[in-house]
Amino acid sequence: MEKVRMGIIGIGNMGSAHCKSVMDLDNCTLAAVCDTDPAAFARLPAECRDSVKKYTDPDEFFRDGNVDAVIVAVPHYDHAPLGIKALQAGKHILVEKPLSPSVGIARTLLDEGKKHPELVQSAMLQLRTMAAFRTIKHLLDQQELGTLTRINWIVTTWFRTQYYYDSGDWRASWRGEGGGVLLNQCPHQLDLLQWLFGMPSRVHAFATIGKFHDIEVEDEVNAYLEYPNGATGIFVTTTGEAPGTNRLEIAGSRGRLVYENGELKFRRNEVDAAKYIRESNSAFGVPAYWDVTVPFTETVTGARHHLIIRNFANAIRQGEKLIAPLPDALNELEIGNAMLYSGLNHELVTLPLDEKKYDRMLSGLIAKSRYVKKVASGGSVDMNASLS
């Protein structure tokens, strides 16, 4: 196949950056863009601003026979309905994270996806391309940590100002965005959490609404997780802390792995701790250990969305295995939804999440939301209808 002719819908912060990535890649070309707000086209890279085909009506855009594949980079509630339209028009899709504000809505997209197995369907979960996380996954898959016992991830490097929240009227509202730090900033870490450790079985969280900002959604979450093998996890996040911390600490019976400041440190037990507990005849002895800095090389620094776009185009052209298949993105959403449900209702949540209960809660929050969505020209959806 020739280069993939890519269309991008939503030319905001992210969509305009994706235009640049597509133009820089050698396996795809930028065929058309779409945004319901024509003012957004001013954000297009100068090299294509005049020349690229532009649409303000998503339906017309999806009918463009010169577009093979669509990158969906609009606000969250529109991911599923526009992804569905793209599939129905025969386009391969790459959808921005999160799949949708709720697992229930996301499922409508995945169900449509099942009807089109011939179309490539991917999610923008670009942190999966980081060598650090691929190395951690390899170590876990090789059982280098023994039995997993504890995970702590503090990710408070998502600092955001009020100016950021005020920069888009859909942001940080139940009706416009569908959630806060869990839904917008954390999908990458929540995806890595499930990619590395699997799904938790129970979640108990504390979530604080507008603690640091004048917003109606959560900007601080402290969550406790339990895994089927008895391992426990703590996930801490906020958009209100500076300087932030990004520290992932993984404890297993064979030692402790810490990823922080770009380094992977492994304190490796000489003897499995569980075996030592059983067999040692010393009251206060601890297993001897040695310290290892695990080597890995990040070949890309900074943004890595282009790696996912390149992989998406190669999957279309020559069947390359997807780094982030679309259905995978449901898991991070389920963990995020479970944390938010638990935090707002002060309840321990057992997974799988009760999706209907979650959507009822979200409908109630939307009903009280102070954001009123403007009806976009063509293509925009009624999020209450999506939830019904």
Ligand SMILES: NC(=O)c1ccc[n+]([C@@H]2O[C@H](COP(=O)([O-])OP(=O)(O)OC[C@H]3O[C@@H](n4cnc5c(N)ncnc54)[C@H](O)[C@@H]3O)[C@@H](O)[C@H]2O)c1
């Ligand atoms: N993967 C990442 O690292 C990453 C980073 C930032 C944002 N994102 C995601 O990208 C998406 C967009 O975020 P953003 O920061 O670019 O938002 P933004 O507000 O800057 O841009 C959104 C654009 O979509 C347009 N739009 C809205 N509804 C539309 C519709 N129905 N049809 C066509 N266009 C429509 C708006 O006019 C706007 O230009 C979100 O899902 C966000 O979570 C991902």
